[in-house]
Amino acid sequence: MITDVQQEILRLKKEKDFCILAHCYQTPDILEIADFTGDSFALSTKAVNVPQKNVLMCGVRFMAETVKIFSPEKRVYLSKSEAGCPMAEQLDVDMLAQLKALYPEHTVVAYVNTTAELKTLCDVCVTSSSAVQILRKLPEKKVLFIPDCNLGDFVQKQVPDKEIVTVHGGCPTHARLTVQDVEKAKKAHPDAEFLVHPECVPEVVALADYAGSTTGIMNYAAKSKARSFIIGTENSIVQHLQLAHPDKMFYPLSKDCVCHNMKLTTLVDVLNVLKGTEGEEILMDEEMRLKAKGCMDRMLELGQ
Ligand code: 13P
Ligand code: SF4
Secondary structure, X not given: OHHHHHHHXXXXXXXXXXXXXXXXOOOHXXXXXXXXXXXXXXXXXXXXXXXXXXXXXXXXXXXXXHHHHHOOOOEEEEOOOXXXXXXXXXXXXXXXXXXXXXXXXOEEEEEOOOOHHHHXXXXXXXXXXXXXXXXXXXXXXXXXXXXXXXXXXXXXXHOOOOEEEEOOOOOOOHHHOOHHHHHHHHHXXXXXXXXXXXXXXXXXXXXXXXXXXXXXXXXXXXXXXXXXXXXEOOOHHHHHHHHHOOOOEEEEOOOOXXXXXXHHOOHHHHHHHHHOOOOEEOOOOHHHHHHHHHHHHHHHHHHO
C-alpha cells in the first residue's frame, strides 16, 4: 500500500533528521510526504533555515546542488543519481569560456538550470519566476543569457532596453510543444485560456493568454474567472491544478510534455534514501561552491 510506505517515510524522516524538498513536477505521493514543495525559485533557499541536518531533494541534480551551495553545513542528497536536467548539461565550462571570449563586454546571466561548475563562470543567476524582474534591475545593458534561448527571448521581449545574446539551447520537454498542438487544443476547447511556461518556443508563447513560471501559472489559474484552461507546461501541473480546483477544467496542451528526469524518482526511492541504501550525497569542493554562490547571491539581491 502506498500509504504504508508514506507512513514509514514520515517515521524515518523524523528519526534520521531529514527535511524533504520536492519540485512540483514530482508525483502526488511524493509531494504529500515533502516538508516543502514548489518551483525552482521557491525551493532554492528553503533549506537554509530548517532545523534538520539532512536535506533530500526530490527533483533533478542542479536543484540539489543549489541546496548545497546555500547550506554547506547540511548533508544534501539527490533522490536519484540519474536524475539530471538535460538543459543544465548542454554547456560545459570550456564552451562557456569560448562564448565569454566572443562577448567579453557582456554580463553572463545563467538560468538556475545549470550545473554548479558552470555557475562559477556566471555573473547572475535567474529562475523562470525571477528572470524578468532581475533583468529589469540589472544595471548592465549587454547580457549573454545561457542556456535557454526560449527564456532569453521571453525576457528580451519584456525588457527591450537590454541587449540580450542567446545561444541555441533549452528544455527538451517544453520544446516538444508546437503551434499545431496549440491550434488543435484551442479548437477542442475554444473557451479555455491558454497558459504557458516561457521554456516553450516563442511561437507557442506568442499564442498564450498568460506566460510565466510554474508558480505564475498556478497563481494565474487560481485567480482567473475562466472556467477552463489549456496548460502548456509539464503535465504534473495539469494534475495539481485539477486537484486544487475541481470546479474548473484543465487540459494538457500535449500528452507528451512529461519530464522523464523529474519522473525518475519514485516513492520507494525516497524510502530507500532515508534507509541509506539509495540516492546520492552531493559533495562540493569549497572553492567551487563559493564561486558558484556569487551568482546565486546576486540573484537573491536583485530578486528582492
Ligand atoms: P520552474 O520550476 O522555475 O517553473 O521551472 C520549470 C522547470 O523546468 C524546472 O526544471
Ligand atoms: Fe530540465 Fe526541462 Fe526537465 Fe525542467 S522540465 S528538469 S528544464 S528537462
